[in-house]
Amino acid sequence: MTTPRIRYAMVGGGRGAFIGAVHRIAARMDDRYELVAGALSSNPENAKASAADLHIAADRAYTSFEEMLRVEKTRADGIQAVVIVTPNHMHFPVAKAALEAGINVICDKPVTRTLEEALELQQIAAKSTAYFALTHNYSAYPLVRYARELVGKGVLGKIRVVQVEYPQEWLTVAAAADNKQASWRTNPALTGTGCLGDIGTHAFQLAQFISQQKVEAVCSDVMSCVDGRQVDDNIHVLLRFNGGARGMLWASQVAPGCENGLRIRVYGEKASIEWAQETPNELWFAELNKPRQRVTRRGDIGSDIAARGMRTPGGHPEGYLEAFANLYNDIADILIAHEAGERHYLQDWVPSIDTGVEGMKFIQAVINSSLADGSWKSL
Amino acid sequence: MTTPRIRYAMVGGGRGAFIGAVHRIAARMDDRYELVAGALSSNPENAKASAADLHIAADRAYTSFEEMLRVEKTRADGIQAVVIVTPNHMHFPVAKAALEAGINVICDKPVTRTLEEALELQQIAAKSTAYFALTHNYSAYPLVRYARELVGKGVLGKIRVVQVEYPQEWLTVAAAADNKQASWRTNPALTGTGCLGDIGTHAFQLAQFISQQKVEAVCSDVMSCVDGRQVDDNIHVLLRFNGGARGMLWASQVAPGCENGLRIRVYGEKASIEWAQETPNELWFAELNKPRQRVTRRGDIGSDIAARGMRTPGGHPEGYLEAFANLYNDIADILIAHEAGERHYLQDWVPSIDTGVEGMKFIQAVINSSLADGSWKSL
Amino acid sequence: MTTPRIRYAMVGGGRGAFIGAVHRIAARMDDRYELVAGALSSNPENAKASAADLHIAADRAYTSFEEMLRVEKTRADGIQAVVIVTPNHMHFPVAKAALEAGINVICDKPVTRTLEEALELQQIAAKSTAYFALTHNYSAYPLVRYARELVGKGVLGKIRVVQVEYPQEWLTVAAAADNKQASWRTNPALTGTGCLGDIGTHAFQLAQFISQQKVEAVCSDVMSCVDGRQVDDNIHVLLRFNGGARGMLWASQVAPGCENGLRIRVYGEKASIEWAQETPNELWFAELNKPRQRVTRRGDIGSDIAARGMRTPGGHPEGYLEAFANLYNDIADILIAHEAGERHYLQDWVPSIDTGVEGMKFIQAVINSSLADGSWKSL
Amino acid sequence: MTTPRIRYAMVGGGRGAFIGAVHRIAARMDDRYELVAGALSSNPENAKASAADLHIAADRAYTSFEEMLRVEKTRADGIQAVVIVTPNHMHFPVAKAALEAGINVICDKPVTRTLEEALELQQIAAKSTAYFALTHNYSAYPLVRYARELVGKGVLGKIRVVQVEYPQEWLTVAAAADNKQASWRTNPALTGTGCLGDIGTHAFQLAQFISQQKVEAVCSDVMSCVDGRQVDDNIHVLLRFNGGARGMLWASQVAPGCENGLRIRVYGEKASIEWAQETPNELWFAELNKPRQRVTRRGDIGSDIAARGMRTPGGHPEGYLEAFANLYNDIADILIAHEAGERHYLQDWVPSIDTGVEGMKFIQAVINSSLADGSWKSL
Structure with a gap:
């Protein structure tokens, strides 16, 4: 049936x-x-x-x-x-x-x-x-999930450094009055913050998702570059994770040449991974002193959770909409189980209310650190 | 309504x-x-x-x-x-x-x-x-259509050279008996030819689509690399177009490292374009003696036909399924017009029965040329 | 003569x-x-x-x-x-x-x-x-100098953000005892600091060289990842420049997959540039909302200072040794002028004792900030 | 001493x-x-x-x-x-x-x-x-020699397909009268042929050098695109090698956007390699159905002949002049041995008079095939 x-x-x-x-x-x-x-x-x-x-x-x-x-x-x-x-x-x-x-x-x-x-x-x-x-x-891209699995299996060794960034150019200059997207996204009454909430939280979530460590404290510098703008549009953040890793996070809406440049690099004692949202069908994997490998989104990479989110063979590029659809597909399974009173394992892969709360704590800590002239603030 | x-x-x-x-x-x-x-x-x-x-x-x-x-x-x-x-x-x-x-x-x-x-x-x-x-x-990717427009507007000048290729690796070795896709696609009774029809025709169609010239004659070398294979799996073809351009076409299913490597480069007297299916959100455009430009799939590149096929802003990668959906979207408009007794302009952008016949003529000429030891054969 | x-x-x-x-x-x-x-x-x-x-x-x-x-x-x-x-x-x-x-x-x-x-x-x-x-x-690569000229001419507009990084992998694990390079470069008695002095100063100098702004203050997190190592091997630094720009600097010797990854990105109100040492014959230049341009090292880019440092036409890659030789070539001219009692304009392009002092102030401020738990320290 | x-x-x-x-x-x-x-x-x-x-x-x-x-x-x-x-x-x-x-x-x-x-x-x-x-x-680049070794060791398996190309843009339009390089290089009295001899022979030599097979026959289409030009400026060639491989060779001096685009790809039954002269410090190596590896020019790749031609560690780019210098370094050793009456093993790696004769036979066969309307001509 x-x-x-x-x-x-x-x-x-x-x-x-x-x-x-x-x-x-x-x-x-x-x-x-x-x-x-x-x-x-x-x-x-x-x-x-x-x-x-x-x-x-x-x-x-x-x-x-x-x-x-x-x-x-x-x-x-x-x-x-x-x-x-x-x-x-x-x-x-x-x-x-x-x-x-x-x-x-x-x-x-x-x-x-x-x-x-x-x-x-x-x-x-x-x-x-x-x-x-x-x-x-973004955490529903197959290769992002594969990256998380690699970390979880210890393939990278103990994680030391996380570099994550999310630059965009679209708010480099003050937006036209009739730009609906720009208008509400720079209105603090509607959004709270600017770049921080809109894309900074994506970068933050991705860093935690892949590294499987929680950010404990941040040290930050928050900027608002455009005259008259009431929200932040560029943030620089140092990160300390609860598993010992440290990192940097850059998010910007004033970076000419950048469309939707979410990118993450994770370095462990044994290997590193690198993934960029604009080329989501490839993941760079590098073991120490060995050639970088361009792992592609294809069914035979040995990951069930990644393979789940693929509709076409390798070389047939899937993108933003497909990743978004992966969330919906997962949620469908979760909802069916939920209705039956069961917890589905996919809940571990789909962001929750707790993920949301962590994101808001991150936003708050970044603002507080910047206001306190860069001292470390706990989440 | x-x-x-x-x-x-x-x-x-x-x-x-x-x-x-x-x-x-x-x-x-x-x-x-x-x-x-x-x-x-x-x-x-x-x-x-x-x-x-x-x-x-x-x-x-x-x-x-x-x-x-x-x-x-x-x-x-x-x-x-x-x-x-x-x-x-x-x-x-x-x-x-x-x-x-x-x-x-x-x-x-x-x-x-x-x-x-x-x-x-x-x-x-x-x-x-x-x-x-x-x-x-493949001809429904926004940047492929944009490329065609550039050629049509004369931005490249008179076209001299077309280089198109479509390598894959999936049939490098004889496929397992239970591989349904491999099985029918290498059975001449079901397919006619192998690599030629399966992907060679895509490359051929793309070359004609973008260059807006018809291939008049081919000179070819057809291979079947795998023992016992009954169809071709690697083809090398020289092309002559009716507008004076010449070109090369390579299609292969025995190229380790290649997933779905359709790629086209068109060189005119003034500029060139380059597009690869695995990175479909970018088109390389180079004017003579000037820096190459990485044109991205985004709404403001100044092409209605390209913009039509975009669902997200630049930097949010769209891929194979979206391009395929573009055809369906176009066909929907065409069918509505057709029902009303009208010819829709999108028929110029959607491959037709004539495109299909050209493809079959191409297949036949490639086979004939190779059998005739590389002499030129007209389509 | x-x-x-x-x-x-x-x-x-x-x-x-x-x-x-x-x-x-x-x-x-x-x-x-x-x-x-x-x-x-x-x-x-x-x-x-x-x-x-x-x-x-x-x-x-x-x-x-x-x-x-x-x-x-x-x-x-x-x-x-x-x-x-x-x-x-x-x-x-x-x-x-x-x-x-x-x-x-x-x-x-x-x-x-x-x-x-x-x-x-x-x-x-x-x-x-x-x-x-x-x-x-590194500041003697032709395209680095070209980048500096672009900034100087205002092509990027007012500079807002500088992102510079210099990851390497070679000290990811404790080096063998007979590794002469590793041995002295991790001995504080011989070097002072580790990663900071060895490569951090290169990144710092490059950032100042191209942006033509001086770093006024830093906020940092200094790590020593390898057990028993007596010097730093990974540094995260936030930067504030005297012309209003802000930035981030990452230098690491514990980044698997990275060979000599010096890379800089500079974002202004109107455009950005990006350059990476491992691909030194190209500079990415992007004007707001326009396609990225891949500017290559070739004689006709319209820069005398860049052209001076080219020995071959575009497409014939020059690298690390050639850039180093550019410094020597410049110094030869400077020395000839110096002997004649004249100041040569190339002194503006060749790092001096003052550059060296700035680098040492940077090292000191980074250490002080990290010791002070991330508060901003002036240089 | x-x-x-x-x-x-x-x-x-x-x-x-x-x-x-x-x-x-x-x-x-x-x-x-x-x-x-x-x-x-x-x-x-x-x-x-x-x-x-x-x-x-x-x-x-x-x-x-x-x-x-x-x-x-x-x-x-x-x-x-x-x-x-x-x-x-x-x-x-x-x-x-x-x-x-x-x-x-x-x-x-x-x-x-x-x-x-x-x-x-x-x-x-x-x-x-x-x-x-x-x-x-070009055959003196370390990674080209490494590629040759990989083929020789059978790492790629039996070679099936060789794709080599060498596009340039510099003669896309008729050169100015005072362009000394263009002037003699398009004068048949001084050069014999145009594109064929100037760069086609490089591509041909590289294909034979890496594949370790000799081209037996060619089938070609020779063009002269620019009005009044007395030599060829674009050539399309199909190749048949004596070891069973087949290939395509494209050389052009009328390709806008291409500086010095020599590139070779070799496909065997088990793996492939890809190398491009403009990014000579990396070699792409792909085993069937596995991730592509970006092998870099560094001392530890396990090849004496490659390591010989490296002056700096990985990540410090070496280029055209260094590769040229490798030939000179090899020839120095050969000359010393020669003077002592010995044959040095490096003679196997340095092109000889026989290489030169093969190149001229290639030129002649390509011209003959094109004149004979594309029938196969032996070398």
């Missing part, structure tokens, strides 16, 4: 949005989800029109998420999960309401606008029967 | 197949298609089980394509298109039947097993009311 | 040494120097044998640098310059003696073992009639 | 020349040669002035090579070798005269202007007591 598709609703992601469309493609890629409802915009007209675009039935095109949750709860074919793709400040209220209604949540990062909200949401999630997933999509 | 999804059926692509799943993801990516029927396998049991996997209703899970075409014709909600993803020898009978039934065809390449079949199919297509598309997916 | 070759002596660089041979090739490359004397080893036998290897006349094969300076001063054909390629602790006494004897000095980096010595040497140099050059060879 | 430097003279290579300066640096690099005489130009004034530039004594600055050979034979400190760096048409008379005078010859490629001259020179060399070396410098 074929497993039915998971019925989900989206909050945010209407016309003019960016990340909502990404989530929808990701959910659709492996055909395990069905978008059946939405509160797609805070603007009712946009909400309705966007729903029609997406083949959502008119009676399930809601204009408020509260209404949606209330009504869907009562339907036999009601939603099983809600996907949150709003600006950051709305993550908390929507996630809170859904969790309290017992509806599973798939939430874009950062988890909330503030650390306080994140901590409160952590409490709420702990009490809820629903499952909460955070879409740090 | 939202346009309804296009209802399609698949022939081939059941459990254990490769390219069928690719077509389904491609069709699903932009949510413009709905898989409603299928004759997914020549094995009835596999056909039924595969259909269930894919959420196809049991009464539309056919065990023969002839029955499927007959029944679907009679349904109000019958299929609008059939996707052919069988081994090559079945392309002709299925496409013929569909075209004669007035049902649109989306057919994997090469178009048929023999040139004779291709020529006959060309006749059939000319008389049919249905539309026929051939999925040379 | 042809200019005669400059007569020089070498201190250090006997059999078994590394950098001495590099200096000799560099001096020989453009045929403007003649090695006529040497105190090549602290071991008299090695000193004599090494001199014979190098075609140095037996009566000019000295066993002490003091004797050499004394004797050579009295010869009509005496040395015009002394090249110092000893371990660090001998830089000061040799350089002091030569400068006081009025003999020009070409000294390997770091300038001395301690900041105190450097400051004293600065005083001595100021009073000497002789010229002092410090061989930070 | 130290071996004295080898005394050599140069024919050609005066002011305004290109390759002469390269030979001089190569000879100087390891300090085993001394330039003591020259017939540097056919213009007596230039010959004299050039000699003075190069510290050649006035009485050994000859204005004709015949006079030079005659006079030097009579000197006790006369030349031991003559380096020929003239345009091609002068190779034969100078080499003939030197060999007949019993003076060793180091000759730039191609060996002569015509096959007839080459065959005659081969006879002369066979009778001479002197040694003849041909400077196909």
Whole structure:
């Protein structure tokens, strides 16, 4: 018997949005989800029109998420999960309401606008029967997961150094007033921080994910380069991990020539790995004093968790959308198990509310260290 | 009003197949298609089980394509298109039947097993009311289309030299007996030729697509390297184009270290371009005596046709599945126009039955030249 | 009339040494120097044998640098310059003696073992009639100099961010006892510091050289990863420059997979540059929102200072030895002008005693910041 | 006792020349040669002035090579070798005269202007007591030699396919009248052929050198793209080797974006190698279905012949001049052995008169095949 598709609703992601469309493609890629409802915009007209675009039935095109949750709860074919793709400040209220209604949540990062909200949401999630997933999509690339396995198996030896960076160029100059993405992403009321929350948390999560060590303390220098900008746009951070590794993290939105330059390098006593998001189908692996190896995304590299996230043979490049879809595929399995009252092993691979809280602690510590003129601050 | 999804059926692509799943993801990516029927396998049991996997209703899970075409014709909600993803020898009978039934065809390449079949199919297509598309997916990468535009605008000047190659390693040694893909792809009864049809035609099509010149004649050396192999696995070809360009084409399935190494370089009097399928988000553009430029797949490169095929900003890698989906997206627009009795401009960008015939002529000429000890043969 | 070759002596660089041979090739490359004397080893036998290897006349094969300076001063054909390629602790006494004897000095980096010595040497140099050059060879690569010119001309706009790194793998594990290079380079009595002085100063000098800003303050984390090692082998440093730029500097000798990975990236308001020592014939230049350009080392890039350091056309790779030779070529011109009582413009391009002092201040500040738990320390 | 430097003279290579300066640096690099005489130009004034530039004594600055050979034979400190760096048409008379005078010859490629001259020179060399070396410098890169060893040891298995190419852009348009290099290199009276002899022979020699198979037959298409050009500037060649391998060779001087793009790929039954002249410090090695390895030029790769040609550790890039110097270093050892009446094993690694004859046969066969409309022609 074929497993039915998971019925989900989206909050945010209407016309003019960016990340909502990404989530929808990701959910659709492996055909395990069905978008059946939405509160797609805070603007009712946009909400309705966007729903029609997406083949959502008119009676399930809601204009408020509260209404949606209330009504869907009562339907036999009601939603099983809600996907949150709003600006950051709305993550908390929507996630809170859904969790309290017992509806599973798939939430874009950062988890909330503030650390306080994140901590409160952590409490709420702990009490809820629903499952909460955070879409740090970069950790769902097959070769990222393979890298994590290599570290876990001790192939690199004890980890000493982690270098992670995430430069972009798109906010190098003040954005045009009509640039919707730039506008909300540099508005502290909507986002909390700038570069730190938007991409710094991705870099931080990736570093912890692969190294399997937690950042204990940071020492940082936070910059806001563009006149009049109210949030940070370039951060330099020194890292100390609980397993003894140390590292550096650079995130920037003012780096001409950089599109989406997330890159990580991990050095152990025996070997190193290097991976860059813009060339995600290759992982550089180097044992001490031996030739670097270009490991490619292909089914025969000997990793089940990596192979799971491959739809094509090596040499047929998969990218950002496929990695995002891997999260959705994993979450589908988790939700099915969850409904059956079981914990699925994939929960170890999908970012959680705890990942979200760690990210917010990182943000807070980086700000505090910079304000304290670079002294080390614990997370 | 939202346009309804296009209802399609698949022939081939059941459990254990490769390219069928690719077509389904491609069709699903932009949510413009709905898989409603299928004759997914020549094995009835596999056909039924595969259909269930894919959420196809049991009464539309056919065990023969002839029955499927007959029944679907009679349904109000019958299929609008059939996707052919069988081994090559079945392309002709299925496409013929569909075209004669007035049902649109989306057919994997090469178009048929023999040139004779291709020529006959060309006749059939000319008389049919249905539309026929051939999925040379590589020409649907945004930067390939951008490259074609650069050539068309004269940015490279008169084209002199085309270098195209497509090496793979997967058939370097004789395949295991249970390797289904290897098995049919090296069986001349099912495929016609080996490397030539499987990947040589892709390289050939790409060279013509970008250069906008037709290959007039070839001079070739065809090899079969593996003991007992009944088809070619490595081909060396010199090319002469009708616009004066000359070129070289290498395709191989016995090249260790190569996964899916389709790569093209085009040199004009003023500039050159270079593109490789394994790094599809970048195109190298070089004007004479100036620094090479790494043009990336991003919305602001000034090409509508390229921008059409982008779902994410620059730096968020898109790959093989996205390019394949671009074809499906284009075909959706073409089919809608076709139904309205109009010719859509995208037909200039989507390979047709004529492209298929050219490919088969290329195959024939390459074989003839090699048999004639390297003398030039016209297409 | 042809200019005669400059007569020089070498201190250090006997059999078994590394950098001495590099200096000799560099001096020989453009045929403007003649090695006529040497105190090549602290071991008299090695000193004599090494001199014979190098075609140095037996009566000019000295066993002490003091004797050499004394004797050579009295010869009509005496040395015009002394090249110092000893371990660090001998830089000061040799350089002091030569400068006081009025003999020009070409000294390997770091300038001395301690900041105190450097400051004293600065005083001595100021009073000497002789010229002092410090061989930070990496700043003599043509494209590094071109990068500096781009910054100077404002092509990048105001500089905001400098990322510089210098990872190596060669000290990842404790070196064998008979590894002469490893042995002295990890002995604090001979070197002062480890990674910091050996390669950190190169990275620091390059960052200042290209950005044309001085580092004002550092915030650092200094590690010594290998058990029993008495010097640092991995350093993480945040930088603040006097022109407003900020940056990060990583230097490591415990990074498996890295051979000699000096790399610098500079981001301005309008554009960025990127250069890596292992691929020195290319410089990446990116204007905001435009394709990256791969600028290559070739005569027509429009830079006299860069073109000066090229011996072959573009595409004929030049490397480490050629860059080193560029310093020697420059110093030859400077010495000729110096002898004529003139200051040559190339002094702006060749590192000086002041560069050396800055490097030692950097070392000291990095150590102090790390000891003070990461608070910012001025240079 | 130290071996004295080898005394050599140069024919050609005066002011305004290109390759002469390269030979001089190569000879100087390891300090085993001394330039003591020259017939540097056919213009007596230039010959004299050039000699003075190069510290050649006035009485050994000859204005004709015949006079030079005659006079030097009579000197006790006369030349031991003559380096020929003239345009091609002068190779034969100078080499003939030197060999007949019993003076060793180091000759730039191609060996002569015509096959007839080459065959005659081969006879002369066979009778001479002197040694003849041909400077196909690209085969002296350490990693090229390492590649040859890998093939020889059977690491790649039986070789099936060789892909070699050598594109340049510098003659894409008709050169300016005062471009001395372009002028003689496109004059058939001075060169014989264009692209074929200038770079095609390098590609051909490299293919044979690494594969250790001889090209038996070619099938070609020779182009002359630029209006009014009297020699070929782009060649496409299919290759058949005597060991069963087949290949393709492309050489071009009309390829915008290409500086000096010599590149070779060799595919065997078990593995492949890939090397490109513009990144000579890395060799790609790929075993079937395993990750590609980036082998770097470093002392510990386990090849004596490769290690011989390294002056610096891995990561310190060496390039074109160093490879050229490797030939000179080898020839020094060969000449010393030759003088002692011994054959040195390095003769197996340094191109000889026979290599030169093979190159001229290749040129002739390529031309013949193209004239015969692409039929296969034996060498």
